Amino acid sequence: MSGPFRKACGCGEFTRSQMLHAAAAEAGKGLPQIESGMPEPAGTGLTRRSLLLRGAGLALAVYGTKLALPALDQGIAAAPAPDRVLVSVFLDGGLDVMSLLAPTGDPRYRKLRPNLALKASETLPFSEDQRLRWHPAAANLAQLHREGKVTVFPAMGYSGPDQSHFTSRHFYEIGEVKVGAGTGWLGRYLDVTGTPDNPMQGLSLEKALSPTLATATNPVAALSSVGGYELSSPAGEPVKAELFNSFERMGALPAASAGLRQLRDATTQTAQLRRELPALETTGDGGYPGSPMAARLRLLTEYLDLGLPIRVASLTGSGGYDTHAGQAPTLKGNIQSTSDAIFAFQRDLERRGIADRVLIHVWSEFGRRPAENGSAGTDHGAAGIGLVIGSRASGKMAGEFPGLDRLDRLGNLRHTSDFRGLYCGLLEQWFDQDPEPIVPGASAFKRPQVVW
Amino acid sequence: MGLRGAVHSLTRPTGKARLSGPTPVDQNGLAIAPADAAGHDHLWWLDRMVRSDQQLVERMALIFHDWFATLGPKVANQRLMLDQSNLFRGNCFGSFLTLFTRVTVNPAMLITLDGQKNRRGRPNENYAREMMELFSLGARRGYTEGDVRQMARALTGWTNRYSDQLGVYDFHFEPKLHDFGRKVVFGKAGKWGWRDAPRLCVQNPKHPSFFVKKLWSYFVSRPPKKATRQRLERIYRKSGWKIRPVVEAILLSPEFYEDDPMVKPPAVYLASMLRARRRGIDTTAWVRLCERAGQRLFNPPDVAGWDDSHWLDTARMQARWEMTNAVIRPAVAALARPYPPTETTGVAVEKAIASWNNPDLEQGELDEMADFAERTAALANQPGEYSNFRRLRQAGLQQLVGVSSGMVMM
Numbered sequence: 006m007s008g009p010f011r012k013a014c015g016c017g018e019f020t021r022s023q024m025l026h027a028a029a030a031e032a033g034k035g036l037p038q039i040e041s042g043m044p045e046p047a048g049t050g051l052t053r054r055s056l057l058l059r060g061a062g063l064a065l066a067v068y069g070t071k072l073a074l075p076a077l078d079q080g081i082a083a084a085p086a087p088d089r090v091l092v093s094v095f096l097d098g099g100l101d102v103m104s105l106l107a108p109t110g111d112p113r114y115r116k117l118r119p120n121l122a123l124k125a126s127e128t129l130p131f132s133e134d135q136r137l138r139w140h141p142a143a144a145n146l147a148q149l150h151r152e153g154k155v156t157v158f159p160a161m162g163y164s165g166p167d168q169s170h171f172t173s174r175h176f177y178e179i180g181e182v183k184v185g186a187g188t189g190w191l192g193r194y195l196d197v198t199g200t201p202d203n204p205m206q207g208l209s210l211e212k213a214l215s216p217t218l219a220t221a222t223n224p225v226a227a228l229s230s231v232g233g234y235e236l237s238s239p240a241g242e243p244v245k246a247e248l249f250n251s252f253e254r255m256g257a258l259p260a261a262s263a264g265l266r267q268l269r270d271a272t273t274q275t276a277q278l279r280r281e282l283p284a285l286e287t288t289g290d291g292g293y294p295g296s297p298m299a300a301r302l303r304l305l306t307e308y309l310d311l312g313l314p315i316r317v318a319s320l321t322g323s324g325g326y327d328t329h330a331g332q333a334p335t336l337k338g339n340i341q342s343t344s345d346a347i348f349a350f351q352r353d354l355e356r357r358g359i360a361d362r363v364l365i366h367v368w369s370e371f372g373r374r375p376a377e378n379g380s381a382g383t384d385h386g387a388a389g390i391g392l393v394i395g396s397r398a399s400g401k402m403a404g405e406f407p408g409l410d411r412l413d414r415l416g417n418l419r420h421t422s423d424f425r426g427l428y429c430g431l432l433e434q435w436f437d438q439d440p441e442p443i444v445p446g447a448s449a450f451k452r453p454q455v456v457w
Numbered sequence: 458m459g460l461r462g463a464v465h466s467l468t469r470p471t472g473k474a475r476l477s478g479p480t481p482v483d484q485n486g487l488a489i490a491p492a493d494a495a496g497h498d499h500l501w502w503l504d505r506m507v508r509s510d511q512q513l514v515e516r517m518a519l520i521f522h523d524w525f526a527t528l529g530p531k532v533a534n535q536r537l538m539l540d541q542s543n544l545f546r547g548n549c550f551g552s553f554l555t556l557f558t559r560v561t562v563n564p565a566m567l568i569t570l571d572g573q574k575n576r577r578g579r580p581n582e583n584y585a586r587e588m589m590e591l592f593s594l595g596a597r598r599g600y601t602e603g604d605v606r607q608m609a610r611a612l613t614g615w616t617n618r619y620s621d622q623l624g625v626y627d628f629h630f631e632p633k634l635h636d637f638g639r640k641v642v643f644g645k646a647g648k649w650g651w652r653d654a655p656r657l658c659v660q661n662p663k664h665p666s667f668f669v670k671k672l673w674s675y676f677v678s679r680p681p682k683k684a685t686r687q688r689l690e691r692i693y694r695k696s697g698w699k700i701r702p703v704v705e706a707i708l709l710s711p712e713f714y715e716d717d718p719m720v721k722p723p724a725v726y727l728a729s730m731l732r733a734r735r736r737g738i739d740t741t742a743w744v745r746l747c748e749r750a751g752q753r754l755f756n757p758p759d760v761a762g763w764d765d766s767h768w769l770d771t772a773r774m775q776a777r778w779e780m781t782n783a784v785i786r787p788a789v790a791a792l793a794r795p796y797p798p799t800e801t802t803g804v805a806v807e808k809a810i811a812s813w814n815n816p817d818l819e820q821g822e823l824d825e826m827a828d829f830a831e832r833t834a835a836l837a838n839q840p841g842e843y844s845n846f847r848r849l850r851q852a853g854l855q856q857l858v859g860v861s862s863g864m865v866m867m
Contacts, residue, residue: 240849258821262717271769379579
């Protein structure tokens with residue numbers, strides 16, 4: 006790390022122009038036209054992107070940095086718009102892959118699912134395996150698949166499957182079958198290839214940071230508010246300005262404990278964010294359905310189109326997938342909503358001519374038990390779904406559907422591809438990144454063809 | 458009274474809790490309807506946190522709401538959620554096994570984890586798994602996938618009726634729906650039923666350490682040292698899985714007083730502010746503000762409860778600022794006009810801190826507030842100043858105290 010950066014973390018002498026130098030140098034763009042020692046003229050260094058960032062009305066919760074927001078603003082402005090973006094979509098609760106891609110052609114399907122089995126006649130064909138048929142609510146995913154834009158992993162998992170939501174999800178998030186790592190697999194990717202001043206490189210499109218994006222050294226962000234960020238004041242000007250000055254200065258006070266540190270940091274960031282307000286104006290529905298997931302994906306498209314330096318983004322799919330009871334109607338609605346949101350996103354990217362830059366990865370912590378339970382639902386299972394979606398997706402199924410005649414000793418679907426192999430494939434083929442420092446034991450996993 | 462006496466006054470309440478102060482109303486002055494009106498369940502609990510003379514009981518109820526997190530939207534019946542919270546109040550210092558057993562067949566929990574759908578020949582594993590993973594043993598500790606399935610069979614038989622008028626009602630054990638066969642759980646064979654299920658968990662050797670660590674984490678920021686943990690486990694086992702002796706041991710341990718401060722959960726923060734200012738529940742605004750701050754009571758994020766290590770981010774801090782602003786608003790509006798023209802900087806800061814019932818602030822915070830008071834005084838001396846700056850200065854100071862460590866941390 007260069008001198009100015011160390012200084013930035015330690016004291017307040019750091020100036021905006023130094024940061025601009027350093028950030029631009031980091032980003033490989035050469036130094037901007039500011040001589041050292043020059044006072045910073047108004048507007049200097051505010052490139053188009055930094056103005057647009059304000060224009061985007063972005064309020065970010067920034068994680069993993071001590072840099073102040075103006076410095077991060079400069080870092081964001083200086084970072085180039087990446088030509089490869091990965092969007093991680095988590096289906097929370099364990100999606101029933103046997104409903105999304107129903108094995109209606111498997112003789113055991115109806116025996117295992119006397120109440121829940123879908124009829125072949127109501128489902129949609131899946132060209133890569135005659136046994137499987139798309140859920141009718143996934144018609145839009147089926148359409149993208151026909152266009153060669155969906156790489157399907159019909160039985161994604163790992164050896165020794167854990168059936169705890171929290172544990173199995175943790176494995177997928179950290180890219181390792183072990184408990185307790187502090188960084189997500191995409192967070193480690195950003196630690197290896199990202200910059201120390203661009204929190205937008207890893208963007209959770211939700212209020213909380215996705216553990217998948219958790220980094221050790223470089224900053225990442227979550228969307229804390231869309232449409233402005235304000236604090237009410239009990240006093241008018243000019244006392245009001247002094248009130249917010251004091252609030253911000255309270256954030257800079259020392260903290261003798263981790264808890265107090267949290268308060269100080271939240272205070273600093275809250276006070277600083279207050280100064281960065283306006284909202285992104287969008288009109289019409291833009292072809293998106295009216296779900297929170299679709300709204301988030303629409304925002305992401307806007308941000309990508311503006312050239313904001315987002316490298317990986319994450320969000321949660323519509324609804325919950327822990328369908329222990331009354332599965333059919335809940336699942337239908339949630340599959341529909343998720344599938345439609347992804348479809349609208351893909352089409353929007355295509356319209357804007359940026360679809361070649363974006364790949365979506367859809368995952369869930371596990372699949373569900375092939376045998377339905379007594380509540381017209383399904384309990385936790387093993388192998389689950391993996392989808393890679395986008396104009397650059399290979400569109401070739403990876404791993405096969407293992408069939409229902411040889412389940413594991415607990416009666417669960419066996420996996421035919423390992424999620425860590427998919428991660429390695431994404432890193433190598435999409436990001437041109439050696440997975441070795443990111444996915445432990447990377448060399449052991451078979452790489453599927455993820456993109457073309 | 459001494460430390461022990463003080464602790465006992467909290468952990469050994471007698472009789473029913475007394476609620477003192479104004480009864481809860483909405484912003485129109487109408488009584489709240491906790492079982493019926495959306496959000497009023499939240500206000501009902503907040504009111505108890507503000508007005509009850511059994512403060513630790515309310516804290517324990519919140520701990521067990523987090524521990525046995527039950528999802529209000531799924532239960533979709535506020536009465537059942539209120540009943541469950543009273544179950545926590547009534548059993549928060551007694552036997553953990555009794556509490557666990559009652560929770561196992563509590564209607565709100567039965568709905569949340571599909572226990573009322575779990576029946577002979579058609580088991581539903583939802584509760585069986587979480588009762589071990591989240592409630593008594595911890596993930597991957599002391600149980601196998603086989604145990605989950607056998608336990609699900611032991612728990613079969615609970616059901617309820619439904620009518621359009623009453624919704625869900627009449628939760629009961631129906632022998633016809635129970636699997637009376639032999640089950641093997643944790644290597645022990647028997648014709649286990651729902652009463653056995655929590656007992657088997659509590660008797661599992663991995664349980665006491667889970668219990669002690671989890672309970673400890675609500676009171677002390679750092680995990681207990683091994684010797685401390687083992688001492689608490691001994692107390693817990695010897696007492697026959699009683700909660701009170703462990704709580705008392707935690708509250709009497711030096712770590713409770715010496716360890717780092719913790720961020721108050723949002724509902725606790727708000728209740729502490731209202732208590733400090735002797736303000737009752739008089740608006741439904743608290744529901745949305747608590748939600749924005751990250752804690753809508755009766756609606757934890759999932760069955761694992763709230764994440765107590767991440768109460769503060771910019772969205773949640775913004776909500777705490779707004780809470781503070783809303784809490785002080787009536788008092789600020791009532792500040793005298795014209796405001797006493799002679800109030801000094803020092804008096805202004807003292808008065809603002811006193812308005813919050815004198816919390817302990819960090820020296821740096823006190824200095825900053827004094828500085829704020831000086832700076833605003835300087836503004837008032839400029840030409841074109843408004844006459845009543847001391848009043849606004851007092852409002853600003855009260856706001857700053859509300860978001861200082863004195864109120865946010867515990």
